[in-house]
Amino acid sequence: MEVKRKKGKPLITDYEYLRDSRYFAQIDESIKDIGAKELTELGAEEIKSAYRGLYFTADKKTLYRINYTSRLISRVVAPVFSFACPDTDTLYRIAKQIRWSDFFSKNKTFAVAANVANSKINHSKFASLRLKDAIVDSLLYKAGLRPDVSIEDPDVLLNLYINNDQAVISIDTSGGSLHKRGYREEAVSAPMQETVAAAIIRLTQWDGSVPIYDPMCGSGTLLCEALMHFCRIPAGIFRKKFGFEILPDFDATVWEQIKKEADANIKQLPEGLIAGSDISEQAVYISKTNLLGLHFGPNVRITQSDFSSLPVLENQIIIANPPYGIRMGKHQNLNVFHKKLGDFLKQKCNQSAAYIYFGDRAYVKKMGLKASWKKPIQAGGLDGRLVKYEMY
Ligand SMILES: C[S@@+](CC[C@H](N)C(=O)[O-])C[C@H]1O[C@@H](n2cnc3c(N)ncnc32)[C@H](O)[C@@H]1O
Incomplete structure (x- = not known):
């Protein structure tokens, strides 16, 4: 499983979420209290409040269940790698060392959502561009893949968060905001989320x-x-795909079982x-x-x-x-x-x-x-x- 570069450093494959089963649920600040209760009901553990979200630990089943049935969470991200990030060259250099072929197969499209705060890197757009470059260059060099960027409907949605010069690169396990249930075809001028x-x-x-x-x-x-x-x-019943399906440890049998269980409850x-x-x-x-x-x-x-x-x-x-x-x-x-x-x-x-x-x-x-x-x-x-x- 461990692939080494021919020259230079070994690639990063020790992904954080695999090590500690810890995820971050983004949720509107004012509904965090009931969001934490919902997460507990769905099987999450060690729930801790943070700015605009809730950290929690979960096994695979629970992660899939939360994505499929939560009504309050906006998205769940799986931290892949965290590092000190004083400038965009460091961002590019470190990001290039991640073994991106674990998350990308042929013809997969991707997008990066970046958020920066209190850091020397102060342009989220520029930060996301550097991360995209690192991913494209690394995949081309290491795996011969040329992923395209798709803003509308990416297969792999990455999340970059830089706060106090500390970067976290995560995979969006929801694959886009969970508030988009899929039933709302039309809306009045001030629809509610x-x-x-x-x-x-x-x-x-x-x-x-x-x-x-x-x-x-x-x-x-x-x-x-x-x-x-x-x-x-289930809130996600109309979703065509979830971000967790591209994770290297994705278990299709467990996912089918979670879906079946939730659908049988209707x-x-x-x-x-x-x-x-x-x-x-x-x-x-x-x-x-x-x-x-x-x-x-x-x-x-x-x-x-x-x-x-x-x-x-x-x-x-x-x-x-x-x-x-x-x-x-x-x-x-x-x-x-x-x-x-x-x-x-x-x-x-x-x-x-x-x-x-x-x-x-x-x-x-x-x-x-x-x-x-x-x-x-x-x-x-x-x-x-x-x-x-x-x-x-
Ligand atoms: C803010 S919108 C409601 C949005 C709604 N919660 C949604 O998610 O789409 C307010 C609604 O009140 C309706 N409205 C305004 N005056 C009304 C009245 N006198 N009686 C009934 N409905 C009224 C408007 O037509 C509009 O659809």
């Missing part, structure tokens, strides 16, 4: 014992995530348990289209309605992401809108609990309702708040 919608559903603790309703469903992201959660549909959605509406005809069409792409999606009823004209929504969980100024345009009078929404909850939603995600927290106080709790959720550049109201 799937991982954030999943976090909101988790925070409602909805267990299917009462119906769940979104009165401003937009592209239906909250409804789709509620469906996937209730029916236990359960039916009774009609009437999940429903929603929106004032916009286009949003209704988009929600229906997205739901149709999911198992049991036709069991979710979507109608066109102004929320204030809806019949009573008693003894339900209500989820909503009202319009907000930053993305929706300031033309609407959002103060009045939120006052009306508060009145609607008070007057028509007896015995229900509502979880409203405000993209702009300034509107929380316009609701005229006492909150049970508030949780900051920063997403897509917004400093939003998830607020729970109980109409008991």
Whole structure:
């Protein structure tokens, strides 16, 4: 297995993740607490919080399970090699010593996502270019391979992180962000990210014992995530490939087994348990289209309605992401809108609990309702708040 150069130093083959089974899960800072719980449920161990992510240890099975079923994690990277990196020449020299043929076979394309902070190398683009050069030169010289760069759909996605002049080169075991579930074919102008919608559903603790309703469903992201959660549909069910499939220790039998186990868990959605509406005809069409792409999606009823004209929504969980100024345009009078929404909850939603995600927290106080709790959720550049109201 150990291949030596004809001349010079031996190639680096002692990959970190193989040595210590330690991985890094990227996740939005504000949902890290529930992300850590989800990782534990999926079998991860030694979970430690770090900037914008969670370190954890896992065996192969667990790594595949996390990638396939996690609803909150954005991606999982496997550290390959860490080293002191004061300049790009060092980056090039060290990176060239990694035995890249372990990760690349013929005709594989690749891309590098780089992030630099507090370091002498202060251009992530330049750093990623040097790493690409090192990989291409090394593969050509050592293995006669000429990999192409593909930004859109790379087979091998690498992650370069340089902080305080320390570099870590990792393989993205997810192979691109896990929030791209594959059900969202279309979106309204301010769609919610799937991982954030999943976090909101988790925070409602909805267990299917009462119906769940979104009165401003937009592209239906909250409804789709509620469906996937209730029916236990693996979040990655539509993904064509995962980054871990190119790892040298990839075990196709274990992967098949994990997939089978998770898919066997899927359960039916009774009609009437999940429903929603929106004032916009286009949003209704988009929600229906997205739901149709999911198992049991036709069991979710979507109608066109102004929320204030809806019949009573008693003894339900209500989820909503009202319009907000930053993305929706300031033309609407959002103060009045939120006052009306508060009145609607008070007057028509007896015995229900509502979880409203405000993209702009300034509107929380316009609701005229006492909150049970508030949780900051920063997403897509917004400093939003998830607020729970109980109409008991
Ligand atoms: C921020 S978007 C919701 C985005 C949604 N969570 C998603 O992921 O696509 C707000 C939605 O509220 C809808 N809306 C605005 N005013 C409404 C009203 N009076 N009644 C019902 N829906 C309304 C808009 O049409 C828009 O789809």
